[in-house]
Amino acid sequence: MGNAEKFDWVRGFTCDFDLINGLSKTAESTKRYLSQMKGMYADDAAFDKMLEGGNDPLVYEFYEMGAPELPGDLAFGTSITYPGKVGDEYFMTKGHFHTILDTGEVYYCLSGHGYMLLESPEGDWSLQEMTAGEAVYVPKRYAHRSINIGDTPLVTFFVFRGDAGHDYGTIETKGYRNLVVEKDGKAVAVPNPKWGE
Numbered sequence: 001m002g003n004a005e006k007f008d009w010v011r012g013f014t015c016d017f018d019l020i021n022g023l024s025k026t027a028e029s030t031k032r033y034l035s036q037m038k039g040m041y042a043d044d045a046a047f048d049k050m051l052e053g054g055n056d057p058l059v060y061e062f063y064e065m066g067a068p069e070l071p072g073d074l075a076f077g078t079s080i081t082y083p084g085k086v087g088d089e090y091f092m093t094k095g096h097f098h099t100i101l102d103t104g105e106v107y108y109c110l111s112g113h114g115y116m117l118l119e120s121p122e123g124d125w126s127l128q129e130m131t132a133g134e135a136v137y138v139p140k141r142y143a144h145r146s147i148n149i150g151d152t153p154l155v156t157f158f159v160f161r162g163d164a165g166h167d168y169g170t171i172e173t174k175g176y177r178n179l180v181v182e183k184d185g186k187a188v189a190v191p192n193p194k195w196g197e
């Protein structure tokens with residue numbers, strides 16, 4: 001049974017999410033493996049090397065609970081980005097704009113350490129630091145990507161409008177203007193050499 005049928009979106013329901021690892025015993029997660037992110041990391045050689053020998057690390061997973069795609073419903077769940085790097089670039093989600101660009105989102109960090117990378121279509125961007133207990137507001141119009149800069153899973157709980165939708169087109173074609181890499185043991189933002197390609 002899929003998540004949409006498991007939960008009563010009309011009369012209400014409860015669902016568990018672990019505070020440390022973010023996983024649910026009730027809902028099924030959606031998993032994204034490294035092979036599904038081809039071209040998204042700056043270092044293609046390091047990317048290909050990590051997939052050698054049939055390896056395909058799990059980069060992140062999240063819960064699509066099956067919220068009705070309507071303006072009055074709320075999609076929510078946890079998102080778990082695992083620790084790791086491709087070359088010197090930290091593991092991250094693909095990231096997306098909302099199809100209805102004028103819709104925001106809230107993320108509350110349950111555990112781990114990372115950044116939410118925000119970027120508007122006009123190129124305004126920022127990194128919002130996430131540690132347990134911090135909430136990040138993703139304003140309408142901003143693309144958002146979670147980046148794990150720690151060595152434990154980065155676990156967040158998110159909520160957004162049910163009909164917002166995910167627009168991956170821009171991110172998959174142009175990318176983000178900046179990347180977050182490890183330099184001298186620190187996480188720093190650097191210009192994305194592939195941006196606009």
Ligand SMILES: O=P(O)(O)OC[C@H]1O[C@](O)(CO)[C@@H](O)[C@@H]1O
Pocket residue numbers: 032062063064078079080093094095096105145158160166
């Ligand atoms: O869209 P991406 O970057 O693959 O990541 C999915 C994440 O975005 C969300 O849709 C929340 O915006 C969650 O489902 C999950 O945290």
Ligand SMILES: [Fe+2]
Pocket residue numbers: 096097098105144160
């Ligand atoms: Fe979103």
